[in-house]
Amino acid sequence: MCAALAGTLALTACSSGGGATDDGEKKLTFMFRGGPDEKTAYETAIKKFTADTGVKVDMIVTDADQYATKLQAAVAGNKVPDVFYIEQANLQSYVSSGVLADITEEVEASGVDLDNMWEYGVDSYRFDGELQGTPDGALYGLPKDVGPFAFGYNKTMLEANGIPLPDPDKPYTLDEFVQVTKQLTKDTDGDGALDQWGTGLNVQWNLQSLVWSNGGDWVNEDRTEVTVDTPEFAEALQWFADLTNVHGVTPSASEAATLDTYQRWMAGEIAFFPVGPWDVSVYNELDFDYDLIPWPAGETGESATWIGSLGIGVSNTTKLPEDAVKLVTYLSADAAAQQTLVDAGIQVPNLVDMAEEWAAAPDAEPANRKEFLDIVQDYGRAMPAAYTYGAQWYDELWTNIQPVIDGKQTAADYLAETQPKMQSLLDESNATAEQAAAGR
Known part of the structure; x- marks a missing residue:
C-alpha cells in the first residue's frame, strides 16, 4: 500500500489504473487539468487515437488549482494514471520517487522528429540525474505545450x-x-x-x-x-x-x-x-x-x-507502457492532434513548421502571433524555479x-x-x- 503524502515532493510510485478490460480491450487513464475548451479538444483528439490504435482512454480532468492535490491523492490511493501532466518543477521529485518512467528509448524508436519540436519544450522534461533541462538528459516526458508569456x-x-x-x-x-x-x-x-x-x-x-x-x-x-x-x-x-x-x-x-x-x-x-x-x-x-x-x-x-510549459509523462508502473508512450507521442507530436488543440485556441503548436504557418496566417488573431514564436526561439526563459x-x-x-x-x-x-x-x-x-x- 502507498504511503500517505505530505506535500508535492513526497510521492511514492504505485500501480497504475489502466490495463486490459474484462473483454480484452486495452484501456489507459489520462489525467490532466484544464477548462471546457481543453477537455473538448482532448475528447476529439483521443477519439482519433482510439480509432487508430484500438486503445481506449479514460480522461480524468481537474481544475488547474486542484490538479496537484488530486494527483497526489491518486498516487496515495494506488491509482496512478497511466499518462498524466507533469509540472516542470515537480519532474525531479517524480523521477526520484519512481513515479515517472524514462521514455527515452521508446520516443526515439517511435520516429517522432524531435528536431521539429521546440527545443525548450523537449529539454524541459530531460533530466541527467543532476540538472534538469539539459540537452543530454533522459526524457521523462514530452511537452504538452510551450507557453510563451x-x-x-x-x-x-x-x-x-x-x-x-x-x-x-x-x-x-x-x-x-x-x-x-x-x-x-x-x-x-x-x-x-x-x-x-x-x-x-x-x-x-x-x-x-x-x-x-x-x-x-x-x-x-x-x-x-x-x-x-x-x-x-x-x-x-x-x-x-x-x-x-x-x-x-x-x-x-x-x-x-x-x-x-x-x-x-x-x-x-x-x-x-x-x-x-x-x-x-x-x-x-x-x-x-x-x-x-x-x-x-x-x-x-x-x-x-x-516560457511556461506542461509535460505529459508515463507512470513507471503502467501495465501498458508501449501504449502509454504512444498516447504521449500522439498528444505531443502528432500533427492532427496538435491541430485540434491549436484550433481550440489554447496553445502554440508544438511542431515548429506548423507553428510558423500558424503565426503567418493572414487571419491571425492577434495579428502579431509571431511574437509568441520569437519568445520561444529567442528571448524566453524557464521560470526561476x-x-x-x-x-x-x-x-x-x-x-x-x-x-x-x-x-x-x-x-x-x-x-x-x-x-x-x-x-x-x-x-x-x-x-x-x-x-x-x-x-x-
Missing part, C-alpha cells in the same frame, strides 16, 4: 488617444513605457476619478521580465546561489513599484480590490497587459482590438520573459514583498533581507535533491 496592448485605446502604435520589433525602453502609460492614465468621464490606466501588472508574474532585461537573475548558472541582492535586480523591482507609487499609471490597491487588473483589462480600461496563448480564445472575443509587442527592455536593451527541486526558495521572495509594492520599503532593503532566507531554502532544496539522487 507575451506582452499585449489595447490597440483601440491607443488609437483613440492618438498614441502611435508600438513597433512590433523594437521594445519600448522603460522610460518610454512610463511616458506612454502616463498619457493613457486618465479620468475619461470627468467624475474626478481615474477610470483608465496605462498598465496593471502583477509582481509575481511580471517581475521576471524586468529583472532579466535589466541584467539581473534569481540564481547563478548551476542553481546553487541566490542572486537577488544585486543593483540590477533592485532597480527592476523598484521600477515596478514606482509604476504605482511614483508614476500612478496602475490602479491603486483599493481600485484593484474593487475590480482586479485582469478584469479591468478585459473591460478595456488598461492599455498594456500580458497575454499567454491560453488567453487567446477569450481575448479574441473582447470588445476592443489588441495585439502583441516585445516586453519593455531594461539596461540590456533586450526584451526578456518566461522550473528546474530546481521544489520552489520554496523562489516562493520566499513573494512572502513579504507587499511593503515594497506599497512604497513603504525600498527594493534594495527588502532584497538584502530576503536573499539569505532564499539561500537557506535553496540549500535545503539542493541537499534534498542530492539525497534523492543517492537513493535512486
Whole structure:
C-alpha cells in the first residue's frame, strides 16, 4: 500500500489504473487539468487515437488549482494514471520517487522528429540525474505545450488617444513605457476619478521580465546561489513599484480590490497587459482590438520573459507502457492532434513548421502571433524555479514583498533581507535533491 503524502515532493510510485478490460480491450487513464475548451479538444483528439490504435482512454480532468492535490491523492490511493501532466518543477521529485518512467528509448524508436519540436519544450522534461533541462538528459516526458508569456496592448485605446502604435520589433525602453502609460492614465468621464490606466501588472508574474532585461537573475548558472541582492535586480523591482507609487499609471490597491487588473483589462480600461496563448480564445472575443509587442527592455536593451510549459509523462508502473508512450507521442507530436488543440485556441503548436504557418496566417488573431514564436526561439526563459527541486526558495521572495509594492520599503532593503532566507531554502532544496539522487 502507498504511503500517505505530505506535500508535492513526497510521492511514492504505485500501480497504475489502466490495463486490459474484462473483454480484452486495452484501456489507459489520462489525467490532466484544464477548462471546457481543453477537455473538448482532448475528447476529439483521443477519439482519433482510439480509432487508430484500438486503445481506449479514460480522461480524468481537474481544475488547474486542484490538479496537484488530486494527483497526489491518486498516487496515495494506488491509482496512478497511466499518462498524466507533469509540472516542470515537480519532474525531479517524480523521477526520484519512481513515479515517472524514462521514455527515452521508446520516443526515439517511435520516429517522432524531435528536431521539429521546440527545443525548450523537449529539454524541459530531460533530466541527467543532476540538472534538469539539459540537452543530454533522459526524457521523462514530452511537452504538452510551450507557453510563451507575451506582452499585449489595447490597440483601440491607443488609437483613440492618438498614441502611435508600438513597433512590433523594437521594445519600448522603460522610460518610454512610463511616458506612454502616463498619457493613457486618465479620468475619461470627468467624475474626478481615474477610470483608465496605462498598465496593471502583477509582481509575481511580471517581475521576471524586468529583472532579466535589466541584467539581473534569481540564481547563478548551476542553481546553487541566490542572486537577488544585486543593483540590477533592485532597480527592476523598484521600477515596478514606482509604476504605482511614483508614476500612478496602475490602479491603486483599493481600485484593484474593487475590480482586479485582469478584469479591468478585459473591460478595456488598461492599455498594456500580458497575454499567454491560453488567453487567446477569450481575448479574441473582447470588445476592443489588441495585439502583441516585445516586453519593455531594461539596461540590456533586450526584451526578456518566461516560457511556461506542461509535460505529459508515463507512470513507471503502467501495465501498458508501449501504449502509454504512444498516447504521449500522439498528444505531443502528432500533427492532427496538435491541430485540434491549436484550433481550440489554447496553445502554440508544438511542431515548429506548423507553428510558423500558424503565426503567418493572414487571419491571425492577434495579428502579431509571431511574437509568441520569437519568445520561444529567442528571448524566453524557464521560470526561476522550473528546474530546481521544489520552489520554496523562489516562493520566499513573494512572502513579504507587499511593503515594497506599497512604497513603504525600498527594493534594495527588502532584497538584502530576503536573499539569505532564499539561500537557506535553496540549500535545503539542493541537499534534498542530492539525497534523492543517492537513493535512486
